[in-house]
Amino acid sequence: MSANNSPATPVRSRRLRLQEGGLLVVILLLGVLLTVFGGSVKVPKFETNAEGERVRVFRTNESGDKEPVLVEKNKFLNAQNLAQVAKDTSFIAIMAVGATFVIISGGIDLSVGAIYALASVLGALVLQRCGPEGAHAGLSPWISVSLGMLACVGTAVLCGFLNGGMIVALRVHPFIITLGTMAILRGVAFVITKGQSIGGFPQAFRDLIRWEIGDGLSLVPLVVMIIVTIVGGIYLARLATGRRVYAIGGNELASKFSGIQVNRVKLSVYIISGLTAGIAALLSIGYYGGATSGDGQGYELNVIAAAVVGGASLAGGKGSALGALLGALVIQLITTGIVILQIDQNYSQIIMGIVVIVAVVLDQLNNLLAKRRLLSHSK
Incomplete structure (x- = not known):
């Protein structure tokens, strides 16, 4: 029976909707708590x-x-703070959507932060050359901005392709390959920049990413995050190629016997992971106006945490694009809450680790209960 019409598909969809509904409740509770106890400023x-x-x-x-x-405004519930939360969430959420593809397929990508850094650096170098003081300052804004975008996103896609290609060709566990490329790519970024920051971009590029509406609210990262989530959700839930990702994560051997091109699907999910890292990097350099080799340091933990909190199972076969976004938002609300409630910042990483462990334990319990239900029905 194919992955497209498997009886497990409706059950999986209902389970995902239940998890996403639970995350929405958690987000609302966190929002209420921060609104009530955060005070005003x-x-x-x-x-x-x-x-x-x-x-x-x-x-x-x-x-x-x-x-x-x-x-006087509420520290949490005001337009500027909510826009800031959305912006901070967007970079991680966009990459978490791509990482969710990898995790659903049964893989892992530890190099997303390094891909983000290298894409930022190379995109910034191209944009700098087209900037006011660059060698190609006379280029049309449309050409210069397009070249910078292509360099940034293209670099990230290439890195994702190399990750997937090595995993498929060498038949080495993704953990080892992406751990190695994480060090290599960040090292390349440092060698290129010599540890220096790169800036001086065309004003048209900054204006595009930092385009504001209303009371100085920059919503471009939020809009891109929503678009990426919608496209990722449609790909996974509605397209046959997305169903194959779930099939491989659920049972790779059975997928091979059913005629699915497993290696091709594996390669595609790492390319998608690279693509989302490139999109996030592009938004970052446009918003902050610079790039360094240290960008994205520690993003690997945040991205994987967002995917796991969002319902992606590290065992493969389970997860959703919307869940990745909601997981990233939960983590960002916790981080924001630490600041608003004036809790010692040194506890943020501790809390993050606890959240990830709790999410994984709950996922294991859920899998165990699901297996018991299947066994009871089969008797």
């Missing part, structure tokens, strides 16, 4: 002037001096 008031620029609002006090107008 006074922030400067801004307005848009006749030239369309956002400027601070001042008033004259009783002594005749000008002072900034301050407004």
Whole structure:
């Protein structure tokens, strides 16, 4: 029986919806807790002037001096903070969607942070040459921005292809291959930059990524994150190629006998993982205006954690793009909550590790209960 019409597919879909619903409840609870216990803060008031620029609002006090107008807002529940949370979530969530493809197939990718760094660096070098002080400053903004995007995303896709190619050709466990490429790619990024930051991009590129609406809200990373999640979700849930990813993760040997090109599917998931790392890197260099070889340090843990918290099983065969996004949002809310509640920042990594362990343990318990239910039905 093919993976497309397997009776396990509806059961898996219901289970994923249940997990995603649970994550939504957790996110709402975290939001309520941070809103109630986070307190308030006074922030400067801004307005848009006749030239369309956002400027601070001042008033004259009783002594005749000008002072900034301050407004009191909830620390968590305000537009600026929510946009910041969405932006910080987007980089990890986009990569987590790609990592989920790999994990569903039964693999692992430890090199996503290094791919992110190398793609950032090479994309930044191209954009710098096309920047105001670069050798090709006279190029059309459309050409220069397109070249920078191609260099950044193309580098990441190539790295993903190399990962998948070596895993398939050498038949070595993905953990070993991606652990090695993690060190190699980050080393290459350091050699290229000599540890220096790269900036000076065309203004058109910065304006594109940092395009703002309303009260100075930059929503481009959020929009891209949603698009990537939707496309990833459709690929996994609606396309035959996505069902094959689940099939391989569930039982690779059976997939081979059913005629699925296992090596081709494995190669594709690592390319997708590289692609999402490149997209995240592109947004990062556009938003922050620079790149270094140290970018994405430790992102491997955050990305895999987001996928696992989102319901992806490290045993393979289970996970979703929406779950990856929700998992990344849960982790970001915890990180934001530590700051808002003024908890010692040194505890953040400890909390992150505990969350990952709890998620894996719950997944193992869920798998154990599912096996027991299958055995009871078969008797």
